[in-house]
Every structure is written in C-alpha cells, then in structure tokens.
Amino acid sequence: MTTPRRLRYAMIGGGPGAMIGPIHRFAARLDDRWELVAGALSSDPRRAAEGAEQCRIAPDRSYADWQSMIAAEATRPDDRIDAVVIVTPNHLHAAPAIAALDAGFHVICDKPLASSIEEGLAMAQAVEQSGRAFVVTYTYSAFPMVRHMRAMVAAGVLGDLRVIQSQYAQDWLASPLEQDGNKQAAWRTDPARSGAGGALGDIGTHAYQLAHFVTGLHAEALCADLASFGPGRTLDDNAHLMLRYPGGVRGMMWATQVAPGKGNQLRIGVYGSEAGVEWDQEHPEQLRFTRIGQPTAILERGNDLLNIGGYSTRLPPSHPEGYLEGFAQLYSDAADLILARDAGDMEQVAASPLPGIEDGLDGMRFINGAIASHKAGTWLARDDWA
C-alpha cells in the first residue's frame, strides 16, 4: 500500500489568542495527513502575520482576508490547497464556507454550523452544488470508545433502545467573564456572533449530535426549558430538554455552562431492553457496560468484550488517548474522505463516519426547536423546529 500524500489546508481564523484554532492545528498534525500552507488567521493584519509566522506559513500565503485567500489559492497551479478549515465565531462560518466550496475547495468547519438556519441552508446548497466534502467538527464522535459504543448499539447488544440520557456540563461561565474582557466568553454570549443559542449552540449541539451518532436516531419532538443566569445575558447558559425518539425511545439532556464543579463533563448513557452503556468525556477511555443481571464491566480499548471494535487507535490499552487524539481522528478520516471524493470512490465516501452538512443543519434545527419550544412552553414536533 502506498502512503497517501499529505493534504494541504488553509485556516480561516485561529490567530494569536484563539482557543480552538491551535487545537485544529495540533489535531491536523498528529497523524501526519495534513500540512498547513496558507491562512487568513485574523482580520487584524498584524495578528494575521504574527500567527502565520508562528505557524510557519510562508509570508506570501498569509492573507489579509479570506476572500483574497480563496481567490489567490484557487489560481495556484500545483500546490493549491485541498481544503479550507474555518475556525471563526459562528456568524463567520457561512460566507467563507460557501466561497471556498464554490471555488472547489473541501471544507472543514467548526460547530455549530452557523449562526442561523438560513445560513446553514445556504451552506447546504453550496455543498450540494460543489460536490465537495464538508465536515463539521463534532469532535467527540471520533473518540475511540464513542465509536465502540456506536458499534455496540448497531450490533444490537443493548436490545431495543429505551432511554438516552445526555449532559454537557461546564462551569466556565458561572461568573460573567464576558464583562471582564474574556474574548471567548464575549462572542459566545453575544447573539450577533453566536446566533440564537448560548449553551444550547455551543455545547448542547455536541450532546445532541452525540446521541444521534451513537444511536442513529433523530429526535421526533422536544420540550425545552432555557435559562440565563449570568447577569445581563440574553442567551441561555442553562438548557434542560426532554426528547422523544422513534420507537418510543425517550431522551433527556442538560446543557449548562454555569454549574460549578463541571469542567467539561460531557456524558451519555444509552439504555436498552438488554443492556446499558455509559461514556464520560473526562475519562474518555472507559465505557461502563451492564447487561441485565450482570456486573458492570469497564470496557477499554484492548479488552473488547464483544469483539466488535469500531475504533482506531494509536496507543496500547491503558495509555490514555485524550481530546486531541479524538480530534486528530476526525482529521485523518477527513483526509480519507477527501481523497475518496477526489478519486470518485463514492462508496467509501458514503461509509465515512464523519459528521457532515446534514449533521450541521440538524444542530441548527435543534437550536431553533429548543428555543421555540421554550417560548411556547410545550412540546414541539421536529417538523416545527425550523
């Protein structure tokens, strides 16, 4: 087997002081499938240049804005980028994504997809028309034990599904950091940049996508109760939801950014007629698995009770892989997806486990549905979410 070539990418956003940009770069580097060759890292030219220098982007491929980058890269003969990676705040996803797709580039875009469903739909149209790969970085769906959990559900190990419990609980916005100059807090609590969802969009969409990824189910209806505890906040920082899935499956979700003691506690439990399984992001290498009447088993990579695999891995068991490795898996899978698409291997394209434009759109519908349900004070069927 020949080693596939490294793909070339450009990054939009992610300059000095950014949080998620550097994480994408770590992730892209880990498996050696990608190289960063161009960037429009900041709207501030000095920061853009400084960032490019730090990232070892050649000065002539560090651009003042994404418009000029896409235009310039599109005309490079031999070493043009394969893909654009978008790590700006939510309201700055749609325009560069559409332009990149239109110019023939593949796109990897941070979550949630956009700041409104209208933007999301425009992006979906651009994906459709361009035939390019589009990946939304719902990171957790690439973690080894999450993929193993999905394989367990798919193999029927749990029996008929009954209940899906999820929570994504943080505490970093328990204090009003946005009033103290914290940049990350500022845009996330600002509807103009985040869109209509606060915790709902920032982390609730992760939990929602994870439940779908693991079970394959789409919610049919939801009932939401949103709250804004931070003084002066207009966006939710605490969201409670009940959900109904096909076949009578019931779900419950808690997304919060104001619960002291919760660093980044993303958890999901799926319970069926024969067994239950649980995952906790803060200890990502274990699953707790229980068949009815049996002791709970601690599943890890390498003690595959069920011999159903489902995951890639880089390390021996019990040498913990963490957040970056999961993120890196997304990038490796994206490289495979893009090479398959470029080669026209649509079977492999279809088999990709990666979250795509539909998952992105579904997150936008979820945000809208939750807000509408909250306002109505009642259940809302999926058809009425957007």
Add this chain to the structure above:
Amino acid sequence: MTTPRRLRYAMIGGGPGAMIGPIHRFAARLDDRWELVAGALSSDPRRAAEGAEQCRIAPDRSYADWQSMIAAEATRPDDRIDAVVIVTPNHLHAAPAIAALDAGFHVICDKPLASSIEEGLAMAQAVEQSGRAFVVTYTYSAFPMVRHMRAMVAAGVLGDLRVIQSQYAQDWLASPLEQDGNKQAAWRTDPARSGAGGALGDIGTHAYQLAHFVTGLHAEALCADLASFGPGRTLDDNAHLMLRYPGGVRGMMWATQVAPGKGNQLRIGVYGSEAGVEWDQEHPEQLRFTRIGQPTAILERGNDLLNIGGYSTRLPPSHPEGYLEGFAQLYSDAADLILARDAGDMEQVAASPLPGIEDGLDGMRFINGAIASHKAGTWLARDDWA
C-alpha cells in the same frame, strides 16, 4: 442527662418475605431508642405468627389484623405502644394510619404517603386532629452528608441557587419481574396497590423530597414525560421531568427502574452562583463540593471544610456509614420528636428535620402533577397538580 426511655412500637406489615419491614426493624434497633413489642405483620395468620416469633413479639401481642391490634393496644394500661410503624403497600397506609392516630398513637409511615391524594388528605386531617407525630420515612434526608449539604445551602455557601439536578435510577424492573412471581415487583407495578405512580411514586418521590429537603424550595411548576417500557405495564417505569422553583431556579429529574447498570443510583447536584455540591447514594459518605475557580473538594464527615456540621454520626470518618445508619437516624430523630411532643415541647417539635405529613402530601401532589402534565403534554403550575 438522663437516658430517655426506649419507645415501644408496633409494626403493621413486614412479615416473612417482606423487603422494607426488616429494614425498619434494623433501623429502629441500631440506636437503642425503640423496642418492637407488638405487630400485625401479615394478613395471613400463619405468617403473622411466624414473623412475630422471629421478631420476639410476645404471642399475645401478635395480632391477626391491625384493627384488633389498635383496639387492644389502646386499652393496655402501662405498656401500651407509643407508635405504629406502617410498612404495607401504598394502598394500605391510610386506613391503619388514621385509626392509629385516632387512637392516640404516633405514626411512622413508609413512603409514598398513600395510593391517592384523597387518602393523603384524610391522613392529614387525622394528623391535625390527633396532635400526634407523623413521620414519612424519606430515608435519604437523614444521611449525614445529605444533612451537611442542606446545612451548606442554608448557610449560603452556594450563593443564589440556580440549578437542581436529580436522578433516582434503578434497573431491577428492566426485566418484567412482575410476570415471574416477584412479589415486590408485583405490587409496585399494580395501580390498585401502588396508586397512579410507578417509578414516579416509588423512587421519584424520594428525589423530589430530597431536592426540597436540601434546598428548602418547593417546585412551582413541572413538565413531565412518562413511559412504560416493561411489556404490559400500565404504570410508568421511566419518568423525565423539568421543574421550576421560586427565584428562577431550574430543576431536572430522572426517575427510572429500567436502566441496566443502575443499582440504586440516587444522585442530587445543587449549583449556585458561587459553588456547587453533589451527592451520590452509592457512595453516601462523600460530597463533591466546588467553589467557582477552586478545585473540587471531597467532603467527608470529619473534614468539615466549612465548619457547619449539620449531621449526627456514630463512627470515625472514613469508616463508611451506609443505608441502615441513615434509616436509623430517622428513627432516633423520631424518638426525639415523639418525646418532645409528649412533653409538649413544641419548639423542639418544630425544629425536627424529619419529613412529616406535609412532605408526604407534597409527594402525592408531585405524582398527580407529573401524570397530569404528561397527559397534557405541557407545563403545569403547582396549583393545578391536585
């Protein structure tokens, strides 16, 4: 200080094969404040006699039914019982409780209070008229770390409360045990004996009472989604609830008996503007406490970070007290309450932390409200629960 006399009690229900009856007896014995001297342990005379012999109840105080027991005990001159303990299925709480109260006995009654709110209201009237002590055995509210948690909230350590998360998750009804002759499963899944609530009544009321006990708050509104997964079941075995408390506090509850891997996982987390604190029944001697920006601290008896106590204890720290010790505390406190009431010390009566008739009634309202909300598919204000 003089050691107070042992109180005498009679038990109704709790004969051979019973689950909760023996637990009450262990609990009553542990602190040496009670002695069991009479009983109507079973409606089956042979089982009643057999149970009485095992409990060392004198044959002449083992009665064929509670009616004759109450009548006979009421006329004993010197050694009559102080209190009646009721450990029958829910639909058999009200009648003996009312009769006992009317005969001048104090009553300790298992939870939930009754099988209908009408029964509950009749009991409340009997309590009122009799002036006797009435205790509902919401056991968990007597655990040391739960009481410490309550003291922390009362002392303002958490700041303004924001979110109350609770769950009471079991798995023992994941299989349809009631179809295999399991007596405990049979009456709990039978509306005629349990009342209108399944998991909701059996364990949801525990979680609901616990949230109230710890925070002092009563929910103003709730929105419930109930499900029955066990084949042929008419009562709920999985309940999802969202709750609203005064001051904008939001709550969420999961009560289930069908989640494989959940033995008896009662958990509560309370999060405020300054700190959060969590308790887990399966490791009852620890609290996880986090002030914003501080590391999570593992609070145990004996390392009272806040010097606010709130609990009694029998053992050195790190020698775990468990379920029986919590239950025993309820009985010791009940002895204190009864002695205070008999002595007319109404100040001490008022200070008792024990769950009483109002807590019992509130649980009945909660069940009714949840079922009504589920049927209506919407939020229901407290005034509309019963």
Add this chain to the structure above:
Amino acid sequence: MTTPRRLRYAMIGGGPGAMIGPIHRFAARLDDRWELVAGALSSDPRRAAEGAEQCRIAPDRSYADWQSMIAAEATRPDDRIDAVVIVTPNHLHAAPAIAALDAGFHVICDKPLASSIEEGLAMAQAVEQSGRAFVVTYTYSAFPMVRHMRAMVAAGVLGDLRVIQSQYAQDWLASPLEQDGNKQAAWRTDPARSGAGGALGDIGTHAYQLAHFVTGLHAEALCADLASFGPGRTLDDNAHLMLRYPGGVRGMMWATQVAPGKGNQLRIGVYGSEAGVEWDQEHPEQLRFTRIGQPTAILERGNDLLNIGGYSTRLPPSHPEGYLEGFAQLYSDAADLILARDAGDMEQVAASPLPGIEDGLDGMRFINGAIASHKAGTWLARDDWA
C-alpha cells in the same frame, strides 16, 4: 425454625469518651442477637456509672472493676452473662480475658490480641483449658464482599495465587495528637499500653489477618522497614513490609497512620495466574474483578458473576452496607458460634469463619517478627518471629 434466644453480654471498658466500645454495642444490637446486661465500663467509678446508665445497664450489674464483675456474674443463677466483651487498650486484654474464660464465660476481644506475645500465649492456654469460644474482632473479615473474595479464591477462580498487595493507610496521626491530649492517640503511641507495635499493631494486624482470611495462606517470611515520623514517638507510625507465602506467593504491605489524605484506606488485591480481585474498605460494597484479557467487572452483592456467594446480607444490592454492618456480622456469627459450642455441635464450631485465638496469636507473632526483621535489617523466617 425457632428463633434462638438473645445472648447476654458484659462489657469491660467502653465507658464515656471511648471510641470502639460504642461501636461494639451498635454492632451487637443490629441483628438482635445480643443484649448488654452488665459492665465494668471504666476504672473511674463515676464514669462507669454514667456509662451504665447510658447503656441502660441495671445499677446492680454495673461493676467497679472487671474482677468483681466476673466474680458476681459467675454466681448469678438464671440470668448470668453468656459472654464478656473486652474493649480496653491492648495491655488490659489478657487478664480479664483469662479470668472470664476461667469463670466459664465466652470472650469477644478487640484486636490486637494483647500487648505482648507472652500475654497472648497465656490467653491461648486459657482458651484451651476452658473450652469456651474466643473471638478476636478483626472486623473486616466479616464484610460481605471480603467474604465473597475469600469464596472466590477458595473456588479457584483466580488460578494459582501469585501476589498479595495490601495496605492500611490512615492519616490521623500525621500530627502529634498524643501531645494535645487526644486519648485515643495517647495510648496507641504508648508502648506500655499498646505493646511493641504502633501502626503495625493497630492496623497492620488487620491487613495481615485480612490477607490470611482471604487466601488461607500464612506468611513464611517477612522483611520489614519501620519508621516513626511523629516527633517524640518510639512506636512505628509507618511500616513497610515484604512477605513470602507458601508456593512462591509474594506479598507487600503498607501500614501507616501518617499519610495525609488517607482516612481509613484498607485495601487488598490478590492476583493469580487467571484473574485478580481487589477490595477497598472506603467503598466496601464493590470488588474489582478481572480475568486475564477480560474487562474489569464491578462485583456487588446481587450480581454474583460466579454464583459462589459467601456472604450474608441485610439489604438489597446497591443500598450500601458499611462498617457497622460488617461488625454486626461478627457479632451474629459469634452468637451462632457460642450457641453451637454450648450445644456441643463441634462441626458447626469448626465451620465458623470467625477469627479466633490462633488469628490473635498470629497477629502478635507478626508484630514481633516485623520488629525483629526491622532491627536485623533482613528477612526473617516465620519460625524466628517469636
């Protein structure tokens, strides 16, 4: 089956301010097999009387000293005590135990057996001559999951044993409490009252007995390194040991009372050629069990993977039993043992799992051997321990 009569006991030591005395009384009460009817609770007459009143001992059976108690009780015609419970400091075990045995009473004695091996040997002789039951309260060997662990080893589930790791780590003597008037610390750090072992005797003997109880093995040799970190202390407060058991099995033990963060962390792990199993006193209701190549399983009462039982229980699974319930089991088993011995049923006597005089003596040998090994700076074979 007829309910056996309650046994009557007298307590020596355990007056107001005592730590372990009240715990024995809780434990004796829980299963309703015992009643406390006499006592020499303190050498201080006022404290003795006060304690007796608190324990509801009749004034005429509260004695000024154990000598007069044994003499007086021995002559009571119908209601004499069955057994004497000794909860004094170590140096006050031998004399009352021997006197009680000589007077025909069964004896339950706290651990370690005595303050010297000579005392222990004299006690053993008295046991032999009296034919009475003698129980040393190595509490942990009565915990449900410890007994289950023992049953697993006995059933061969682990294969050939290889390694036994144990630790008993506390922190309460990390500060020199004995210099601040702490009574418990004072006698435990005083060789005149404790004997030659500090942490070694107080808690090391627990770990040593536990390893024997679970595996059935007696160490053949040991190598010890003792230290006294508390200022002015002459007895060890930290003990490191390596042990060799028959069949090439290796052991390691850490007993400390100066490790901050260790409340009462008694842990034991046993590893064999086919599986390993671990227990932790601070979460006493779980075992971690791993067959080679299989996931670790969390064993609890009620999910008996191996269907080998081994334990008694009072509560449904996942309702934690704790320290007192284990202790109570010892008392219930002691009641059975005494009734069997009184009835001359030597088969049942032989089947008792209770730690007896030999276990007590073995603990004394262990202390002596460890100290001698430490002084010699080398391994010491069992024959040279005493």
Add this chain to the structure above:
Amino acid sequence: MTTPRRLRYAMIGGGPGAMIGPIHRFAARLDDRWELVAGALSSDPRRAAEGAEQCRIAPDRSYADWQSMIAAEATRPDDRIDAVVIVTPNHLHAAPAIAALDAGFHVICDKPLASSIEEGLAMAQAVEQSGRAFVVTYTYSAFPMVRHMRAMVAAGVLGDLRVIQSQYAQDWLASPLEQDGNKQAAWRTDPARSGAGGALGDIGTHAYQLAHFVTGLHAEALCADLASFGPGRTLDDNAHLMLRYPGGVRGMMWATQVAPGKGNQLRIGVYGSEAGVEWDQEHPEQLRFTRIGQPTAILERGNDLLNIGGYSTRLPPSHPEGYLEGFAQLYSDAADLILARDAGDMEQVAASPLPGIEDGLDGMRFINGAIASHKAGTWLARDDWA
C-alpha cells in the same frame, strides 16, 4: 519572538510492527518542533524501506543500518540531522548512541538506558566528550500534573517529606505471550536483549525515575524481592522493593507485569508532614491533594490551588491530555534543550527538566542494586549497587 526552526531527526528502529517507534513519531510531530528526515528503521532492508515510505522519509535517506546512516548524515552539508532517536531493544542502545554522539549528533534514547551498566557508563563517557544533548524518554516526567506535583514538593507544600509510595502495575505478561510469538514480549523477557531486569527494567525504572523527578531525592539503600511467575521466565515479572531516601524518607515500590486488572497503572503518592499528593497515570489530568485536616482536593490544570504552575498545556482544563501529549512535551523540551546547547546557552541547558544521561545511569544502577539485594536477601546501600 521568532518561531524557532524545526529540528531534523533520524530514527533508529521503529519499523513496521514496532510499538514505541510510532509513538515517538506522534510525539515529535504534535508540537511541530521536529521533522523526521532519515531513518534506519529495521535491520531487515525490506521492512526498513517500507517503514521509510510510510514515514515519508526520502528513499536516499532511508539507510540499511545505523552505521551507514550516521556516516552519511554526518557529511551532508546543509540539511543534516540534528538528532538521532533510538527506539531499539535495550541491548541496541549503546552502540548507535555512542556513534551518533561521536559524530556530533544529539541523541534521544528510549528507556532503560541500556542492557548493562557497563554500556551505560560508556554512553555517559561519550556524552561527556561530545558535549551533545542526551535525553532518556522517561515519558511520565513530562506530564502536566506530574510536573505540577514536582513544583508542589519544591515549593514546600508538603512540608518535610516522609513517605514515597509508587507502583507500576501491568497485566499484559500475566500469560506467557513470549511463547506465542508476541515480539514485544519476546525481547522483554529475554536477558540477552533486555539486560538483567525484567519488569524491573521495563517499568520499574519509570517508577524509580518518577519518584526522583517529583521529590528530587536519590535512594540511599534498597531491599528487593523479585519473582518470575511466567512459566520458563528467567527475568523478574514482579518486583517488590523497599527504599530509603535521605532525611529518613521511606519508599516502597511495586513493579509487576502479571497482575490481572492492571492495564498500565503507574501511581505515585508522596506524603509529608503537612500534606500528601497522589497521581495515577490512567487518569493523568488529576492530582489528589490533601492538607492535614482538610478535605482532599482534586487538582486539575486550570484550578491551580497553589498558584505554582509547573506545567505546559495545550488544551483548556477538563479536556484531557493523555499519554501522547506528555510524550510530546518531552520532544518540545528536547528541541529547546538542543537549540540552547547549540547556542551555548548553558544556563537554559541546566534549567531543562528533561531526564538525561545521569537519570539513565541511575536506572541501570537501580536494576543492578535490586538484583543484588534480592540475591543477598538484604538491604543494599547505594554505593554497592553497581
């Protein structure tokens, strides 16, 4: 600040099927400080070429053996390698390391240093003479929370040190994998390739180095008990050790590869006169920290109770970094060290936290000392270890 250039490295060993080679490459890549440009990845030419292709090493820089690689690279004018990374079995460390140093290359070498102390001493001489940087990849000493632990000790937070407990427990050799063609097991259980230590060398040296890294102390004496449980094994697979450190500090270590249930359980606890702190590799992002009389605090990156830092980090708190991130830190620090050394900045060189030749040699002494102590059955002072 200018971004420093990427360093170029060659790898010796690490071809297809290798375990640790790929991990070094992941680690070198993560922080973008290194590029792999040359290799002698296998003594089998076909595997060497295949590996080079997978690693995108140019064919003309994939060498048939390390001798020719060092010779050829030494003569390249502009793009010669900066450093050689050695990931062969233990007996193949010394020769290439010495040759590389002699040729002026810096060296990063896997642990343990060599297969004998004589080889180690020869390597030390070459380091001395060459003036090149030499790093031994004791990975765990680069984990964020381990470095934080070290900073805590250095800041005196624990008070006077008293006890150091460590264990490195695995189970992968519980079965005799070396008899079933497992390559990793084969060389590790072969004295000709591993040297005199089995578990002692493979993982015991990690624990030993970690204790030194965290506390700054070197053991003064040790007493070891080694065992070989795997059938036919001549090297130890279970090692028990007691250690004495300066100032009366006592240590205990367990290194095993035959304890079922232990994946990769490296743990260290350090206890002093004022506080204790513990770390567990399987949950590497937490420290358990306890001041006397205070609750245990769960320290994580970002809730720096003590404000003493000590660690680098790539991710927000509670997004777990794992094994690779720790390893990557070693590589980033190595890049800094090499650049400093090349620049003659000996102050920065001296400040590097990296394990060097002395740490490597110390591990060899530890292995020798443990084996000699085991054979002698007694304590051995440091001077007699080698």
